[in-house]
Amino acid sequence: MKEVTGRLQDLPEEASLEAEQVDDSHFHGQSQQKGAAADDLARLHEISTSLIRERNVAVLYERVLDGAISLMSADMGSIQIFDRKRGELKLIASRGFHPESTAFWEWVRPSSGSTSGHSLSSGGRVIVSDVETCAFMASTADLDSYRRSGIRAVQSTPLVSRSGPLLGVISTHWREPHRPAEQALGQLDVLAQQAADLIERSQAEAELRQSEEHSRRLAEIVESTDDAIISTDLSAVISTWNKGAERLYGYTAEEMTGTPIRALVPPGRYEEELAILARIRCGERVEARDTVRRHKDGTLVDVLLTVSPLKNAAGEVVGGCSIVRDITDRKRLERDVQLLSRELDHRARNLLAVVQAMVSLSNADTTQDLKAVIGGRIRALSQTHTLLAEANWTGADLAGLVKQELSPYCSEQALRANVNGPEVYLKTGQAQPFALLFHELTTNAVKYGALSVPAGRVQVVWTKGDDGLLSLQWLEQDGPSIVPPQRRGFGMRVIEDVVRRQLLGEVRFDWAPGGLTCSIELANFADTQEVG
Numbered sequence: 266m267k268e269v270t271g272r273l274q275d276l277p278e279e280a281s282l283e284a285e286q287v288d289d290s291h292f293h294g295q296s297q298q299k300g301a302a303a304d305d306l307a308r309l310h311e312i313s314t315s316l317i318r319e320r321n322v323a324v325l326y327e328r329v330l331d332g333a334i335s336l337m338s339a340d341m342g343s344i345q346i347f348d349r350k351r352g353e354l355k356l357i358a359s360r361g362f363h364p365e366s367t368a369f370w371e372w373v374r375p376s377s378g379s380t381s382g383h384s385l386s387s388g389g390r391v392i393v394s395d396v397e398t399c400a401f402m403a404s405t406a407d408l409d410s411y412r413r414s415g416i417r418a419v420q421s422t423p424l425v426s427r428s429g430p431l432l433g434v435i436s437t438h439w440r441e442p443h444r445p446a447e448q449a450l451g452q453l454d455v456l457a458q459q460a461a462d463l464i465e466r467s468q469a470e471a472e473l474r475q476s477e478e479h480s481r482r483l484a485e486i487v488e489s490t491d492d493a494i495i496s497t498d499l500s501a502v503i504s505t506w507n508k509g510a511e512r513l514y515g516y517t518a519e520e521m522t523g524t525p526i527r528a529l530v531p532p533g534r535y536e537e538e539l540a541i542l543a544r545i546r547c548g549e550r551v552e553a554r555d556t557v558r559r560h561k562d563g564t565l566v567d568v569l570l571t572v573s574p575l576k577n578a579a580g581e582v583v584g585g586c587s588i589v590r591d592i593t594d595r596k597r598l599e600r601d602v603q604l605l606s607r608e609l610d611h612r613a614r615n616l617l618a619v620v621q622a623m624v625s626l627s628n629a630d631t632t633q634d635l636k637a638v639i640g641g642r643i644r645a646l647s648q649t650h651t652l653l654a655e656a657n658w659t660g661a662d663l664a665g666l667v668k669q670e671l672s673p674y675c676s677e678q679a680l681r682a683n684v685n686g687p688e689v690y691l692k693t694g695q696a697q698p699f700a701l702l703f704h705e706l707t708t709n710a711v712k713y714g715a716l717s718v719p720a721g722r723v724q725v726v727w728t729k730g731d732d733g734l735l736s737l738q739w740l741e742q743d744g745p746s747i748v749p750p751q752r753r754g755f756g757m758r759v760i761e762d763v764v765r766r767q768l769l770g771e772v773r774f775d776w777a778p779g780g781l782t783c784s785i786e787l788a789n790f791a792d793t794q795e796v797g
Contacts (some may be wrong), residue, residue, distance in 0.1 A: 419437070491590075703739075773787050
């Protein structure tokens with residue numbers, strides 16, 4: 266003021282008065298500018314305070330956008346967040362856009378004809394005071410979208426975190442050609458930095474919540490799984506022990522936390538455990554392997570074991586994580602399959618041997634008769650196989666096996682065969698010999714005995730004593746008069762061989778004139794399962 270006044274002393278009075286008026290006008294303008302600046306600062310402070318208090322991310326974006334539009338005295342605005350996976354900007358908040366423009370700018374590439382796309386590619390602010398004269402917008406779909414929303418001027422300012430990465434872009438738009446003042450842009454920069462800090466914080470909090478939720482779900486999975494999941498340090502001392510481990514080993518977490526995992530390893534498996542620990546210390550994963558571990562009660566458990574190294578944030582191996590699955594049922598099934606395979610192999614070989622013997626020892630007057638004899642014996646074996654298959658190869662019911670062979674004579678119409686005795690279940694290895702036994706007796710009765718005449722009958726009865734003695738009788742009645750055979754035929758030799766060699770019993774033939782009686786006694790039959 267003093268400098269101005271000094272300069273005014275050399276002026277004429279009229280000029281001096283005019284200068285004083287101008288000088289007063291100058292200071293009045295400065296006062297107005299200071300007042301406007303103060304209002305802008307107060308408004309910026311109010312916006313900043315509301316942003317700091319806001320915890321809802323969606324509402325935070327809306328407040329940032331409203332604050333930017335207010336500070337820039339703009340007509341419209343938008344906020345876009347940078348999606349690192351796609352390398353594009355995603356529109357998350359906007360004001361005043363035509364719906365089609367909103368849809369068009371939902372995703373913006375760095376190569377687009379918009380200011381936000383150019384801001385993304387350059388990393389700096391982009392200002393277009395008139396979209397109609399902008400070279401990079403000419404003849405682009407973005408210019409059409411600007412026109413659709415009635416936009417003539419636009420600026421886009423990047424939202425950059427303090428650590429450097431771009432977080433997004435905030436843009437303001439005007440309906441008339443416009444170039445924002447430096448003071449307004451400076452205030453926008455302050456708001457943009459605050460917004461970037463708050464957005465970064467909100468994203469970090471969201472990631473933390475997501476991580477905590479992921480950890481919670483992972484913990485629930487670990488606790489609910491049937492598999493034992495155990496973590497140890499590099500000294501193989503247990504640090505965590507889930508419910509699956511409690512069920513598998515019988516120990517509680519309190520009992521095992523802080524205990525060397527060697528307590529679960531049988532003496533014969535110590536070297537295996539040392540080898541696993543050595544590989545874990547080298548950062549190697551131990552692929553799933555079948556092994557054995559020890560239960561609290563001392564019993565051994567078949568398990569499937571997988572061990573992976575545990576690393577800290579620096580990538581250093583700090584321990585191991587074991588996933589252990591009980592495979593007792595699987596091992597039992599494997600043993601059953603192996604046993605069944607051996608049993609089937611044995612039975613097949615035995616059956617072939619029986620068939621070979623039948624073919625070599627069978628005789629008949631004609632070829633057709635020979636075929637019939639051999640076919641009948643093979644058919645008896647086949648029917649027995651069917652009974653065994655229906656029982657899943659666990660055995661066969663004695664009564665069912667006898668009735669199957671005598672089925673043509675056991676019907677209500679025929680009533681020529683009677684089968685009676687307690688329920689006895691034959692083992693798989695006993696069913697085939699019994700089938701051959703009754704086939705030969707039935708064949709003999711049909712050809713020469715009681716079943717060769719209409720009035721003849723057959724009765725099959727058996728008893729089982731407490732001492733395990735099984736007594737069985739084949740009784741033929743009302744048949745033709747018979748005499749003892751002069752020579753032992755193949756059928757008799759089969760019966761004797763089956764009873765004495767395969768069933769370890771005794772057989773006796775009584776060739777009474779009224780019909781054959783075949784008595785069979787099998788001692789130590791108690792190991793055969795009874796039903797009923």
